[in-house]
Amino acid sequence: MSxxxxxxxxxxxxxxxxxxxxxxxxxxxxxxxxxLGSFFVCLGLFQTFQTFxxxxxxxxxxxxxxxxxxxxxxxxxxVLFFEGLSFLFMSVFTVLRxxxxxxxxxxxxxxxxxxxxxxxxxxxxxxxxFNVVFVGGFFKTAYKIGxxxxxxxxxxxxxxxxxxxxxxxxxxxxxxxxSGEKLGLQFAVxxxxxxxxxxxxxxxxxxxxxxxxSIDL
Numbered sequence: 255m256s257x258x259x260x261x262x263x264x265x266x267x268x269x270x271x272x273x274x275x276x277x278x279x280x281x282x283x284x285x286x287x288x289x290l291g292s293f294f295v296c297l298g299l300f301q302t303f304q305t306f307x308x309x310x311x312x313x314x315x316x317x318x319x320x321x322x323x324x325x326x327x328x329x330x331x332x333v334l335f336f337e338g339l340s341f342l343f344m345s346v347f348t349v350l351r352x353x354x355x356x357x358x359x360x361x362x363x364x365x366x367x368x369x370x371x372x373x374x375x376x377x378x379x380x381x382x383x384f385n386v387v388f389v390g391g392f393f394k395t396a397y398k399i400g401x402x403x404x405x406x407x408x409x410x411x412x413x414x415x416x417x418x419x420x421x422x423x424x425x426x427x428x429x430x431x432x433s434g435e436k437l438g439l440q441f442a443v444x445x446x447x448x449x450x451x452x453x454x455x456x457x458x459x460x461x462x463x464x465x466x467x468s469i470d471l
Contacts, residue, residue: 258320258328263335268305271336274298278343281369282351284360288367289414292380295340296406299333299384303392303399312396323463326393330459333389337381344369344377356432367417368432371440375447376417382451383409386458393462396469 275298280291306312306329315325348369355361367373384406391402421430428436429443 255324255327255331258315258318258324259331259335261315262328262332266302266306266309266311267332268298268301270301271298274301275336275340275343278340278347281344281347281373282355284364285366287414287418288369288373289376289380289417291344292340292377293407293410293414295336296380296384296388296410299336300388300399300403302332303388307397307399322467326459326463326466329393330385330389330455330462333385334455337384341374341377341381345374348374352432361432364432367421368430370430370432371437371444372429373417375444376413378444378447378451380410380413382447382454383413385455390458390462393466396466 274294277291277294277298280286280288280294312325315328316322348371351361351369361368367376387409388399388402388406391405392399394402420426421428428439431440
């Protein structure tokens, strides 16, 4: 599997997937719906799946001396690699805004979502929707990418809208706090999102294996 993952990163991944990792820097932009950064990371991954299709990479991979399910696992691991890397960058920028930059005036007067553990929880939910809706949808045919990506866009934009709306509801203001208030509750939300991300991605990967096994390439 390590050799297969190496092949994915060296030969199959679109350069745009690496470029869109820079969207993690959006975490530092005040007065901006920063959750869109996670969407742009997924947009970069979408470009990789487009490359897979146009270069017939799926067929090439299955012609290697591997099981068909290994091809699915390699694609999921590639996606998780980029999601994990971007999540790490976003976490670093979140800590920076919650500590060193917490008293900076552009952030103090920010009315949109501030980076905190709740923001990172929503990042995981966006990534989860990509893994389930788009990647899982892709492996229904191993070719069609338009419909599952449009569906992912709708869900991602709904998550952005929810993330920017919840902290305006009385009693949920802690979702917005930038400097550590009710940090325990915020980490509880992040923990719940992490469980959903791990469980949902695992189930999507297993379902994709079964779908891909039945496809006649």
